[in-house]
Amino acid sequence: MSLRLLCSIQFQTTLLLFVVLLHVETLAVFGISIAATTYFGGNETDHLALLAFKRQISRDPENIFSSWNDSLHFCEWEGITCGRKHRRVIALDLQARGLVGSLSPYIGNLSFIRKIMLPNNSIGGKIPDEVGRLFRLQVLWLRNNSFQGEIPANLSHCSNLYFLSVSRNNLSGSIPMELAFLLKLEYLFVDRNNLKGEIPTFIGNLSSLQQLDAYDNVLGGHIPDALGQLKSLNFLQLAGNKLFGLIPPSLYNFSSLTVFSLFKNELSGSLPTNLFLTLPNLQWFLIYENQFTGSLPVSLSNASELQYFHVGKNNFTGKLSVNFGGLHHLELLSIADNNLESGNDDEMNFFQSLVNCSSLQKLGLSGNQFKGTLHNVLGNLSTQLTYFAISENLIFGEIPFGMGNLVNLATLWLSDNKFSGTIPEDIGKLKKLQRLYLHNNKVSGRLPIALGNLTLLNELYLTSNKLEGTIPPNIENCQNLLVLSLSQNNLSGIIPKQLFAIPMLSIGLFLGQNFFVGSLPSEVGNLVHLEVLDLSENKLSGKIPSTLGSCTSLEYLYVEGNLFQGEIPISLSTSRSIQVMDLSRNNLSGAIPNLLEKLSLKNLNLSFNDFQGEVPTKGVFANASAISLIGNRRLCGGILELKLPRCLTKEEKKIKWPFALKVVISMACVILVITIVSFFLFYWRKNKRNDKSSESSLKQSFLRVSYQMLLKATDGFSLANLIGVGSFGSVYKGILGEDRAIVAIKVLNTERQGASRSFISECEALKNIRHRNLVKIITSCSSVDFRGNDFRALVYEFMPNGSLENWLHMNLETSIMQVEIRSLSILQRTNIAIDVACALDYLHHHCPMPVVHCDIKPSNILFDCDMIAHVGDFGLAKFLLRPTQFQKK
Numbered sequence: 001m002s003l004r005l006l007c008s009i010q011f012q013t014t015l016l017l018f019v020v021l022l023h024v025e026t027l028a029v030f031g032i033s034i035a036a037t038t039y040f041g042g043n044e045t046d047h048l049a050l051l052a053f054k055r056q057i058s059r060d061p062e063n064i065f066s067s068w069n070d071s072l073h074f075c076e077w078e079g080i081t082c083g084r085k086h087r088r089v090i091a092l093d094l095q096a097r098g099l100v101g102s103l104s105p106y107i108g109n110l111s112f113i114r115k116i117m118l119p120n121n122s123i124g125g126k127i128p129d130e131v132g133r134l135f136r137l138q139v140l141w142l143r144n145n146s147f148q149g150e151i152p153a154n155l156s157h158c159s160n161l162y163f164l165s166v167s168r169n170n171l172s173g174s175i176p177m178e179l180a181f182l183l184k185l186e187y188l189f190v191d192r193n194n195l196k197g198e199i200p201t202f203i204g205n206l207s208s209l210q211q212l213d214a215y216d217n218v219l220g221g222h223i224p225d226a227l228g229q230l231k232s233l234n235f236l237q238l239a240g241n242k243l244f245g246l247i248p249p250s251l252y253n254f255s256s257l258t259v260f261s262l263f264k265n266e267l268s269g270s271l272p273t274n275l276f277l278t279l280p281n282l283q284w285f286l287i288y289e290n291q292f293t294g295s296l297p298v299s300l301s302n303a304s305e306l307q308y309f310h311v312g313k314n315n316f317t318g319k320l321s322v323n324f325g326g327l328h329h330l331e332l333l334s335i336a337d338n339n340l341e342s343g344n345d346d347e348m349n350f351f352q353s354l355v356n357c358s359s360l361q362k363l364g365l366s367g368n369q370f371k372g373t374l375h376n377v378l379g380n381l382s383t384q385l386t387y388f389a390i391s392e393n394l395i396f397g398e399i400p401f402g403m404g405n406l407v408n409l410a411t412l413w414l415s416d417n418k419f420s421g422t423i424p425e426d427i428g429k430l431k432k433l434q435r436l437y438l439h440n441n442k443v444s445g446r447l448p449i450a451l452g453n454l455t456l457l458n459e460l461y462l463t464s465n466k467l468e469g470t471i472p473p474n475i476e477n478c479q480n481l482l483v484l485s486l487s488q489n490n491l492s493g494i495i496p497k498q499l500f501a502i503p504m505l506s507i508g509l510f511l512g513q514n515f516f517v518g519s520l521p522s523e524v525g526n527l528v529h530l531e532v533l534d535l536s537e538n539k540l541s542g543k544i545p546s547t548l549g550s551c552t553s554l555e556y557l558y559v560e561g562n563l564f565q566g567e568i569p570i571s572l573s574t575s576r577s578i579q580v581m582d583l584s585r586n587n588l589s590g591a592i593p594n595l596l597e598k599l600s601l602k603n604l605n606l607s608f609n610d611f612q613g614e615v616p617t618k619g620v621f622a623n624a625s626a627i628s629l630i631g632n633r634r635l636c637g638g639i640l641e642l643k644l645p646r647c648l649t650k651e652e653k654k655i656k657w658p659f660a661l662k663v664v665i666s667m668a669c670v671i672l673v674i675t676i677v678s679f680f681l682f683y684w685r686k687n688k689r690n691d692k693s694s695e696s697s698l699k700q701s702f703l704r705v706s707y708q709m710l711l712k713a714t715d716g717f718s719l720a721n722l723i724g725v726g727s728f729g730s731v732y733k734g735i736l737g738e739d740r741a742i743v744a745i746k747v748l749n750t751e752r753q754g755a756s757r758s759f760i761s762e763c764e765a766l767k768n769i770r771h772r773n774l775v776k777i778i779t780s781c782s783s784v785d786f787r788g789n790d791f792r793a794l795v796y797e798f799m800p801n802g803s804l805e806n807w808l809h810m811n812l813e814t815s816i817m818q819v820e821i822r823s824l825s826i827l828q829r830t831n832i833a834i835d836v837a838c839a840l841d842y843l844h845h846h847c848p849m850p851v852v853h854c855d856i857k858p859s860n861i862l863f864d865c866d867m868i869a870h871v872g873d874f875g876l877a878k879f880l881l882r883p884t885q886f887q888k889k
């Protein structure tokens with residue numbers, strides 16, 4: 001939403017509030033007099049009618065109907081007034097009692113009733129036609145209920161009606177012609193319904209009419225000229241409809257009119273220059289959001305009673321040459337979003353005259369062509385001022401010092417002008433300031449320390465200026481900030497971690513296009529309500545902190561154009577609300593986490609980094625136009641449209657031994673033969689794999705696991721799942737994740753010396769290496785258990801056939817499965833030797849950096865379901881740091 005829109009919405013909400021407060025109905029009703037009438041008998045009819053009324057009310061939260069019982073005469077019932085002599089009901093008054101139900105047609109039998117007053121309830125259904133029988137009725141007050149259907153034409157028989165309010169219901173249809181007979185009508189309120197059709201001309205014949213409110217319906221057509229005949233009219237509100245055309249000139253002739261409200265229609269034409277002379281008593285003049293043209297009437301200078309003047313969002317033009325000096329009651333002045341100008345010679349004179357408007361609270365001048373400075377004037381405006389907006393004009397010069405006098409200011413809107421100079425320190429005196437908009441100007445210098453005094457500040461927009469220096473750490477005092485935008489300035493230094501101690505920050509934190517350096521503090525994870533984080537185009541470095549995953553409300557993440565390194569933190573895939581993620585133009589590497597598929601991402605930009613491995617295909621990755629991956633040369637796979645090289649499939653990696661060969665070998669019992677064949681096989685397999693091993697290592701994605709997940713997977717690390725105890729910890733069998741994969745979980749004994757080092761060296765060793773004969777590590781977990789102790793675990797592919805040690809020294813305790821073959825055949829033994837040799841050959845000669853296992857022994861050689869041997873336990877592994885020396889070529 002553009003700020004300008006925000007501005008006008010806020011302005012109008014305030015106005016609507018005023019309109020609601022104008023509760024003229026209340027005053028009018030109490031003007032009633034209760035005249036005595038003659039006695040007709042028939043009191044039982046009233047009794048029955050009231051009981052019928054009660055029956056149709058289904059909810060009575062205040063229990064008023066408990067007094068409507070037979071032990072009391074109905075004249076004593078709550079809400080009922082009877083005539084003094086004849087004991088017939090003359091008023092039914094149940095305002096705001098929370099009544100739910102409908103209005104019984106029996107109400108038409110209360111033939112002596114004068115006032116039906118049921119506002120602020122939830123009575124629905126139709127307004128019964130039978131009300132038309134109540135020819136003595138004077139007041140029908142049904143405001144704020146749930147009535148539907150049309151206004152009954154039968155009401156025309158209620159010829160004594162002077163107050164009719166059906167405001168705030170759900171009435172439809174048009175205003176019935178028959179109401180023309182209600183010649184005594186003084187107050188007609190049909191506002192906030194769904195009435196359509198035109199404003200009937202007969203209203204001009206209701207010569208007693210004082211107030212007419214048709215606000216917020218769907219009435220169309222022109223405003224009838226006949227309204228001009230209503231000489232007693234003082235309140236006219238036809239706002240919020242679909243009226244078009246010109247305002248009939250007859251409307252400018254009500255000397256008694258105080259409220260003139262036609263905002264939010266499609267009215268056009270210009271205003272007569274003498275308007276405020278012919279309507280001298282106007283207090284409210286509200287015509288915003290129409291299509292009026294021409295200049296503002298000069299007679300505005302004479303409108304001495306005026307309180308609210310709002311003509312925003314029209315097409316008024318010309319030089320504003322009004323002297324507001326005599327408008328002492330003026331509280332709201334908005335001429336925003338027109339095309340008004342200030343002259344060249346007497347620039348902004350109208351603005352100076354505002355200094356005399358001592359009641360002024362809201363001043364909206366945004367979106368015009370005003371050109372000039374605010375020097376020495378702004379600070380002299382009324383201290384009542386809470387809202388000042390002059391954005392989108394041509395104002396230049398410094399932000400006036402002295403502004404600090406406006407101690408009640410809550411909104412200060414100076415954006416999109418040509419302000420220069422620095423932000424004055426006395427801004428710190430605006431203790432009530434909630435919104436400060438200074439974006440798109442030429443303001444320079446440092447951010448004032450005094451910003452920290454603005455503890456109520458909700459929104460601070462300083463985007464696109466020439467600000468420099470660092471963010472003052474006392475920004476932390478602005479604990480109510482919802483949005484902070486400092487983008488497109490020349491700010492530098494590190495991002496202070498205090499900035500992340502403002503948990504209210506929710507709408508956005510915009511720091512893009514500056515010169516910030518250093519890393520992104522991990523405290524960023526405190527911003528759990530943040531929706532937009534923009535750090536783009538800075539010089540930020542280091543890793544993207546995994547705490548960013550705690551920003552669970554994040555929808556837009558922009559970190560492009562920085563120097564971030566390392567992998568995409570897996571934790572980011574927990575941000576369920578993320579929609580757009582731009583990580584392009586950094587130095588990020590590693591695999592693209594598969595879990596990103598699960599997010600509701602609409603756009604993902606990973607271009608110009610160093611990502612590698614297989615590109616996922618589901619979720620956002622299924623839509624080539626939603627992702628950008630260019631500039632990453634080591635990616636493969638993904639959907640076809642991406643035109644990336646193919647990754648190797650599992651089958652291609654798992655090369656089966658030819659069966660015939662196995663038979664031959666099993667027949668040969670001479671060790672020499674075996675040795676020759678083994679050497680043959682050794683080289684054959686190695687060469688097969690040489691060209692593919694680097695690619696196969698790319699196909700890897702890491703699952704993120706927590707302590708809780710592992711706890712669940714192993715049934716609380718139960719003894720039943722314990723499959724081994726080693727020097728650095730215990731190994732459990734577990735069932736993990738949604739696909740219920742069987743895994744082996746090595747839990748490190750963190751109290752033991754060296755365990756942590758062993759964990760790290762194992763992670764390091766296995767991070768980059770993949771081989772058919774190495775135990776595959778699925779993921780690792782570094783966390784704390786529920787006692788708060790360090791918890792470290794490694795999760796491996798499960799090896800169902802146990803270790804070589806089990807097989808060589810078979811005993812019942814260590815055997816973990818039912819194995820039928822109790823001893824290894826000579827062929828199996830040969831294969832195992834070859835498998836282990838292959839693994840060692842790979843480790844020593846074909847890894848990115850040679851790895852020395854340092855702990856090869858039968859218990860570290862494990863078998864998968866096909867009895868293929870895998871070397872495991874890299875807890876003691878070491879890297880050899882001079883790789884070239886060990887490489888074959």
Ligand SMILES: *[C@@H]1O[C@H](CO)[C@@H](O)[C@H](O)[C@H]1NC(C)=O
Nearest residue numbers: 041042043044047073074087
């Ligand atoms: C109706 O009026 C008659 C005569 O005045 C009286 O006896 C009777 O009690 C009244 N009934 C009710 C319900 O008020």
Ligand SMILES: *[C@@H]1O[C@H](CO)[C@@H](O)[C@H](O)[C@H]1NC(C)=O
Nearest residue numbers: 065066067068069070071072
């Ligand atoms: C009738 O209503 C009155 C007033 O609320 C109450 O005092 C009285 O107990 C009620 N009588 C019965 C029978 O409910």
Ligand SMILES: *[C@@H]1O[C@H](CO)[C@@H](O)[C@H](O)[C@H]1NC(C)=O
Nearest residue numbers: 045048049105106108109130
């Ligand atoms: C009162 O009104 C109802 C419904 O409009 C009607 O059925 C009934 O006959 C009327 N008269 C009496 C005496 O209740």
Ligand SMILES: *[C@@H]1O[C@H](CO)[C@@H](O)[C@H](O)[C@H]1NC(C)=O
Nearest residue numbers: 020023026095096119120144
């Ligand atoms: C109806 O409710 C509104 C809003 O709460 C209040 O301003 C008004 O005074 C109420 N009217 C009556 C008659 O209770």
Ligand SMILES: *[C@@H]1O[C@H](CO)[C@@H](O)[C@H](O)[C@H]1NC(C)=O
Nearest residue numbers: 096097098119120121144168
């Ligand atoms: C409508 O009536 C309800 C119930 O009394 C009240 O809470 C609400 O404020 C009223 N609304 C208006 C706008 O009068």
Ligand SMILES: *[C@@H]1O[C@H](CO)[C@@H](O)[C@H](O)[C@H]1NC(C)=O
Nearest residue numbers: 129130131132133134154157
């Ligand atoms: C409409 O009003 C007339 C005159 O009071 C009355 O005779 C008629 O019964 C009313 N219509 C209904 C449906 O009550």
Ligand SMILES: *[C@@H]1O[C@H](CO)[C@@H](O)[C@H](O)[C@H]1NC(C)=O
Nearest residue numbers: 146148149169170171172194
């Ligand atoms: C208003 O009435 C229309 C039908 O006339 C209905 O669809 C709508 O739900 C009603 N709205 C409310 C708030 O009762």
Ligand SMILES: *[C@@H]1O[C@H](CO)[C@@H](O)[C@H](O)[C@H]1NC(C)=O
Nearest residue numbers: 180200201202203204205206
């Ligand atoms: C208004 O009153 C005049 C004079 O009594 C009459 O001629 C005209 O028809 C009336 N207009 C409407 C719409 O009732």
Ligand SMILES: *[C@@H]1O[C@H](CO)[C@@H](O)[C@H](O)[C@H]1NC(C)=O
Nearest residue numbers: 425426427428429450452453
């Ligand atoms: C800001 O607050 C500090 C401490 O409360 C105070 O010393 C300083 O004068 C204030 N600055 C302004 C401009 O109000």
